[in-house]
Amino acid sequence: MSNLIIEPEELAAQLGREALLVVDLSTPQNYRGGHIPGAIHLPFQALLAGTPPAPGKLPSAERLTQVFRAIGLKPGHHVIACDDEGGGWAGRFLWTLEVIGHKNYSYLNGGMHAWRSAGLPLSTEDVAPTPSEIDISIDPAPSMDAEEIQRHLHDDNFLVWDARSPREYSGEQVAAMKAGHIPGAINCEWTQLMDPQRDLRIRTDAREFLAKLGIDDQHRIVTHCQSHHRSGFTWLVGKSLGFDIRAYPGSWSEWGNLPDTPVER
Incomplete structure (x- = not known):
């Protein structure tokens, strides 16, 4: 598999690097119950327009800018995404990164199931990201209508x-x-x-x-x-x-x- 996929032990060895941004799309309860040290929680709803009849469409560029600024995304970040359900929301998040032109990202293979199973460190501390000033634009290429x-x-x-x-x-x-x-x-x-x-x-x-x-x-x-x-x-x-x-x-x-x-x- 490509370097798009990262294993828990590989990620554990990189924790603490300034250029690393770990984003956890697990449920709030699972995040509070134990997450990767330093991981930022992002509710999946932030990735959706939420308007019927097609709530899964992209939010506006303005709203996505607010989301990515709030989690502190910077152009130099290597973003790692994980969730607690086998990769649906993590994949949706990484696709959204592709849409905004941020290509440096990886998926934690197996997500929090694999991390916990490997016996790697967990934190219950809330992580408050430092907001960024990133500007984004929407690239239609990863999508079809x-x-x-x-x-x-x-x-x-x-x-x-x-x-x-x-x-x-x-x-x-x-x-x-x-x-x-x-x-x-x-x-x-x-x-x-x-x-x-x-x-x-x-x-x-x-x-x-x-x-x-x-x-x-x-x-x-x-x-x-x-x-x-x-x-x-x-x-x-x-x-x-x-x-x-x-x-x-x-x-x-x-x-x-x-x-x-x-x-x-």
């Missing part, structure tokens, strides 16, 4: 990776006006890329597992779920494998509620 996806649906080298559950994909579970999936989309639920035997780290055979489903580096890929939370992790996995992968933040909450979007069941 519904219109662009529709334009590419019939391209041979284009692929939609649906990270939702099989029941959402099939249309049995309805979470929008329309149920089903984007035509031709391949379903691989996000949790299938986590290894429960290795503290929810990314499975070591991820490339082979995805290739059997038809998801590989021969395609231009866009991934989505309901609100670009679960697909934060599938984006991260694809990125770590060197795939040409983007995300659709509108996700099914938008696609399934638009009047003119095609749907398969």
